[in-house]
Amino acid sequence: MGDLILYQFELSFHSQLVRTGLAEKHLSYKKKSIQIAQLEQLDPWYMKINPKGQVPTLVRGETVVTESEDILKYLDETFPETAKICPDSTSEEGERWSYYKELGSKFDPEQTLIHVPWYHDVAGSKHPDMKKKKIIAEKVWKAKREELPIKCDKLAKDYPDLADAYVKRREQVADLPEEPDVEKLKLFMAVMEDVLTKIDHQLRPKEDDAEEAKSKENEKWLCGDNYTIADIYWTTALHWLEDAGLADRFWGEGKRAHLAAYYDRSKRRESFRKGMPSATTLMFQGIKNRWCTLL
Ligand SMILES: N[C@@H](CCC(=O)N[C@@H](CS)C(=O)NCC(=O)O)C(=O)O
Numbered sequence: 574m575g576d577l578i579l580y581q582f583e584l585s586f587h588s589q590l591v592r593t594g595l596a597e598k599h600l601s602y603k604k605k606s607i608q609i610a611q612l613e614q615l616d617p618w619y620m621k622i623n624p625k626g627q628v629p630t631l632v633r634g635e636t637v638v639t640e641s642e643d644i645l646k647y648l649d650e651t652f653p654e655t656a657k658i659c660p661d662s663t664s665e666e667g668e669r670w671s672y673y674k675e676l677g678s679k680f681d682p683e684q685t686l687i688h689v690p691w692y693h694d695v696a697g698s699k700h701p702d703m704k705k706k707k708i709i710a711e712k713v714w715k716a717k718r719e720e721l722p723i724k725c726d727k728l729a730k731d732y733p734d735l736a737d738a739y740v741k742r743r744e745q746v747a748d749l750p751e752e753p754d755v756e757k758l759k760l761f762m763a764v765m766e767d768v769l770t771k772i773d774h775q776l777r778p779k780e781d782d783a784e785e786a787k788s789k790e791n792e793k794w795l796c797g798d799n800y801t802i803a804d805i806y807w808t809t810a811l812h813w814l815e816d817a818g819l820a821d822r823f824w825g826e827g828k829r830a831h832l833a834a835y836y837d838r839s840k841r842r843e844s845f846r847k848g849m850p851s852a853t854t855l856m857f858q859g860i861k862n863r864w865c866t867l868l
Contacts, residue, residue: 579604582629615721657799680813681761692753695759722747772835
């Protein structure tokens with residue numbers, strides 16, 4: 574049926590989910606980069622396969638799958654001989670995934686990418702390179718607020734068959750303020766405090782069989798014995814919080830020790846190394862981007 578092709582962006586949260594899933598399943602695939610910073614996700618050829626104008630998109634022969642969770646489910650269905658990462662909804666594991674998915678809906682990657690560097694004092698971020706991060710945040714905000722609407726308007730006129738999709742995308746960024754809303758960041762931080770406490774609590778050994786549970790703690794994943802989509806989601810989210818300089822605030826100095834131990838063992842998995850961007854890839858992309866702006 575053909576090779577797996579993943580249209581993605583190295584630094585995109587949802588692309589990282591899918592790359593980690595592919596690594597957990599030991600599936601090989603071709604990676605095609607969509608440069609979000611240059612709004613390539615709006616190019617007409619890409620909008621035809623993903624009308625939301627977002628990454629990731631998986632293509633296999635004639636099959637096109639969008640939405641990270643649907644892509645992971647598709648991989649489970651198509652390659653049943655590989656590790657199952659999406660539990661059946663009727664199973665106990667599936668119920669647990671629903672719980673972690675609900676908590677996951679409260680994590681917003683955009684807050685860690687834009688709001689945290691913008692208002693790093695409010696967030697209590699300790700990232701050593703905050704200045705650089707703020708410059709990136711400003712560029713992303715500007716692209717979203719100013720460049721994206723202009724590109725959508727132009728392409729809606731030039732490609733009438735895609736006009737609905739461009740109008741929809743444009744509406745999603747209508748009325749963005751000049752600067753991100755600091756109140757939203759405060760709310761996000763408070764919600765994260767609560768969500769991470771809940772996860773830490775879930776990861777605690779049960780009191781009734783503390784000894785046995787304690788010895789098993791090293792193997793425990795969010796839905797049970799297997800590393801699933803719930804772990805893929807939360808390992809990636811914790812990585813984003815760490816990358817925003819928030820590890821100390823949320824799980825430093827003995828705080829939420831079960832969550833900290835969980836994140837440590839998640840990071841030791843091969844899929845973490847494969848799913849998250851490597852320094853070499855980022856350096857290569859940096860060089861490529863510089864060429865793009867020079868040309
Ligand atoms: N619900 C989608 C969300 C995808 C998404 O938000 N992608 C972001 C990158 S992580 C994106 O493409 N942003 C560019 C844009 O929205 O213009 C999924 O699960 O795949």
